[in-house]
Every structure is written in structure tokens, then in C-alpha cells.
Amino acid sequence: MNPSSNLHNNLRQQFPIFGQPINGQSLIYLDSAATTQKPKVVIDSQIEFYSRQYSSNHSVHFLANQCSLMVESSRQCVASFLKCESKEIVFTAGSTHSLNLLANAFLFNFLESNSNLNLTKDSRILVCIAEHHSNILPWQRLSKLIGCQLEYFGLTPDGQIDLLDLESKLKSNTSKVNLVCVSHVSNVLATINPLDKICNLSHKYNSLVVADGTQAVSHLEVDMQKLDVDFYCFSGHKIYGPTGIGVLYGKSELLNKLSVDQVGGEMVNQVELLGNNYKSYPWKFEAGTANFAGIIGLKSALDWFVTNKVEIEKIEIQLQKYLHLELKKIPDLRIIGSDNPKNRIPLFSCYLPRINSLDLAIELDLWGIAIRSGQHCTGLLHEYLDVFSTWRVSLAAYNTNEDIDFFITKLKQVISKFG
Numbered sequence: 001m002n003p004s005s006n007l008h009n010n011l012r013q014q015f016p017i018f019g020q021p022i023n024g025q026s027l028i029y030l031d032s033a034a035t036t037q038k039p040k041v042v043i044d045s046q047i048e049f050y051s052r053q054y055s056s057n058h059s060v061h062f063l064a065n066q067c068s069l070m071v072e073s074s075r076q077c078v079a080s081f082l083k084c085e086s087k088e089i090v091f092t093a094g095s096t097h098s099l100n101l102l103a104n105a106f107l108f109n110f111l112e113s114n115s116n117l118n119l120t121k122d123s124r125i126l127v128c129i130a131e132h133h134s135n136i137l138p139w140q141r142l143s144k145l146i147g148c149q150l151e152y153f154g155l156t157p158d159g160q161i162d163l164l165d166l167e168s169k170l171k172s173n174t175s176k177v178n179l180v181c182v183s184h185v186s187n188v189l190a191t192i193n194p195l196d197k198i199c200n201l202s203h204k205y206n207s208l209v210v211a212d213g214t215q216a217v218s219h220l221e222v223d224m225q226k227l228d229v230d231f232y233c234f235s236g237h238k239i240y241g242p243t244g245i246g247v248l249y250g251k252s253e254l255l256n257k258l259s260v261d262q263v264g265g266e267m268v269n270q271v272e273l274l275g276n277n278y279k280s281y282p283w284k285f286e287a288g289t290a291n292f293a294g295i296i297g298l299k300s301a302l303d304w305f306v307t308n309k310v311e312i313e314k315i316e317i318q319l320q321k322y323l324h325l326e327l328k329k330i331p332d333l334r335i336i337g338s339d340n341p342k343n344r345i346p347l348f349s350c351y352l353p354r355i356n357s358l359d360l361a362i363e364l365d366l367w368g369i370a371i372r373s374g375q376h377c378t379g380l381l382h383e384y385l386d387v388f389s390t391w392r393v394s395l396a397a398y399n400t401n402e403d404i405d406f407f408i409t410k411l412k413q414v415i416s417k418f419g
């Protein structure tokens with residue numbers, strides 16, 4: 001393994017997926033930024049829920065009450081993870097859903113004109129050029145429907161957010177409500193963005209900040225109070241939890257003022273022929289029967305993560321350093337994004353001039369090595385960087401130095417075959 005302690009060994013052994021061959025080879029999983037593998041404790045939580053605890057939370061019987069308690073206990077767990085109040089946590093299906101929910105809620109606010117949180121035709125929505133499509137497309141549509149302006153702010157040559165560009169665009173805001181949409185960590189550049197500074201700057205110019213924390217939460221300390229971010233989201237499946245569950249955090253006073261994007265059962269106190277009385281936030285945003293298994297699995301994943309956090313961080317720092325050094329030794333290989341090891345997560349998007357990234361991924365797969373290739377849902381960023389496609393290697397604490405050695409050996413073989 002690496003400075004590989006028994007602790008590291010023990011941590012890896014908690015992931016059953018590594019016990020089976022892939023294409024006749026041991027699995028070398030280097031695609032954790034797309035989704036992380038699951039520890040047994042998370043898998044067991046799903047089996048336990050469906051075998052012994054399953055129910056909806058809508059009724060008053062024993063299992064229903066137990067389900068309600070588990071849902072609210074998971075909300076509390078997420079709140080303590082993000083360091084906020086539990087009523088500021090809305091359960092969603094994942095980050096894409098969180099961002100769409102938010103954009104649609106702003107649209108309904110505009111249509112219903114029901115609070116002073118309204119975007120207007122004079123508002124501006126500023127989006128970072130490096131964003132994942134899920135943090136671009138909802139805002140593009142919202143700006144078209146409202147008739148307000150959408151603009152992009154760029155990057156410095158070393159892959160950091162260009163704060164001067166952001167400020168110059170913020171300065172021209174005249175409306176009382178504007179939005180800045182940015183990721184906490186880029187899923188391609190790996191750069192950790194200075195979210196606290198971005199919030200500070202944006203607030204000076206009447207702008208609320210929507211941050212996509214999808215790639216951040218499994219690597220960084222995230223504290224809603226310190227960051228002073230207005231909205232923040234993440235997906236459970238990228239932090240060792242199940243798919244189909246995610247979180248939208250919003251400051252209390254903002255969630256209170258926001259319209260709901262969906263209406264239906266469980267989000268309403270009373271329905272009359274022509275009116276209604278919605279529940280308060282966060283429940284007003286959770287219409288219908290929730291993904292209880294996902295919510296419970298998310299708690300299990302966060303508990304596991306927090307328990308192992310110190311070890312995870314130590315392992316990831318060492319693995320990142322080792323992989324970075326090995327990649328830098330390969331002639332002509334270009335790493336996209338920040339070169340600063342202190343300001344990035346363990347993920348490297350790369351480019352080799354004579355090798356198609358899809359071909360590379362397919363060749364490596366024959367050896368049981370899983371990487372991602374293409375544009376990683378960041379078409380605008382690739383265009384901005386003038387690179388058609390990249391391949392991406394992303395690590396988690398279950399990886400080892402041996403994984404990296406095997407990957408580098410096979411990478412060199414593919415380079416000599418195609419290069």
C-alpha cells in the first residue's frame with residue numbers, strides 16, 4: 001500500500017467491490033470524482049432499512065414513526081456536517097436536482113412576486129466558465145425565462161477564478177437581487193475556489209452565492225458559517241453514500257422567502273378549494289414520498305466519513321503527491337488546472353497530444369483500470385481551454401500506491417502503442 005498502515009488496509013477492506021475481478025484483473029478504481037465506491041456499513045444500512053425498517057413516514061404506526069425519526073436524524077447529521085441548522089437542509093435527489101430546484105424556485109418567486117427575493121429583468125446571473133453543466137443550464141434557462149442577463153466570469157492562466165473579472169462584472173449590477181453561481185471545487189481543474197472571498201465580494205454588490213459543493217465535501221472541511229455562502233449543494237453518491245440522494249443548503253431567511261418548485265402531498269398543511277397553506281421550510285420543498293433509503297444511507301455514509309476523516313485526509317494527501325509526481329515524469333503529458341498541491345483535491349485531468357482520451361480509457365479498462373474520459377460535463381471549460389477532451393484520474397482513500405504504479409505502467413504501455 002503506502003506509508004500504508006494497517007489503518008489504510010483496514011479502510012480499503014471495508015469496500016466489498018475490491019474483492020472481485022474486473023476484466024479478469026484486480027479493480028483499479030480511479031474514477032471517484034464521478035462516484036465513490038461504498039463501504040459495507042452503507043450497503044448494510046440499505047439492507048437493514050428494506051429488510052427490517054421499511055415504511056413511509058406519512059402514517060402514525062410504529063414503522064412510520066421510526067422512519068420519521070430516522071429522516072430527521074439524518075437531516076441533523078447533514079446539518080452538523082455542514083455546520084448549519086437542520087431546518088436549512090433540504091433533501092433532494094442530488095446536486096443536479098438541488099440546482100434545478102433552486103433555479104425553479106427563483107422562477108416561481110419571479111412569477112408569483114411573493115417576496116423581496118425576486119430576481120428581475122435588471123438582475124444579473126454570473127456563472128463561472130469552469131462550471132459543470134448542472135450549474136450552468138438551470139441558470140441559462142432561468143435568465144431566458146426572466147429576461148435577465150447571464151454572464152460568465154473567467155479564470156487566471158493557472159486555473160484559479162479570476163476575482164478581478166468577477167468583481168468588474170459584479171460592479172455593473174444595479175438590481176437588488178443577483179446571483180453568482182460557482183463550484184467550491186472544479187470537477188476538472190481540481191482547484192479549490194476561495195468561496196469565502198467570493199461570498200464576501202458578491203455580498204458587497206447585492207449578489208447571492210450559489211455554490212456547488214459536489215467535489216468538495218469528500219475532501220475539505222465545509223462550514224456554512226465560515227464560508228457565509230447563501231446556497232450550497234452536494235450529492236450523497238460522491239461521498240460514499242447511495243445514489244439518488246443529495247442536499248440543498250440555504251440560509252434560513254432565504255429558504256423562508258423562496259417559492260416552492262413542486263407542490264403535492266406532504267408539503268402542505270391545509271388545502272382548500274382555491275388556496276392552500278404550505279408547510280414551512282425545509283419540508284415545503286420536499287413534496288411526495290421521499291427517498292427514505294437514500295436519506296438513511298446518506299447518514300450512514302457521513303457517519304463513516306467523519307469517523308475516518310483524519311485517516312482519509314492523510315492517505316489522500318500522500319496519494320495525490322505520489323500520483324502528481326509520477327504524471328509529471330511522463331513526456332508531453334499536460335495536466336489541466338492548478339499545479340499548486342495545496343490548493344487542489346486528488347484529481348488530475350490530463351491531455352496527451354497524440355492520444356484520444358476515449359481510446360486511452362478503453363485500453364486501460366482492459367486492465368481493470370477505471371478512469372473517466374471526455375469533457376466531464378464541462379463543454380464550455382474545454383472550449384475556453386481550447387482542449388477537445390481530457391482523461392481524468394481521481395482518487396479516494398481506498399486507493400493505494402500499487403494502484404498508481406499499475407496505472408502508470410499501463411499508461412506508458414498505451415503511450416508507446418499509440419504515441
Ligand code: ALA
Pocket residue numbers: 033034035132187372376377
Ligand atoms: N459530475 C461527474 C463527474 O465529474 C459525473 O464525473
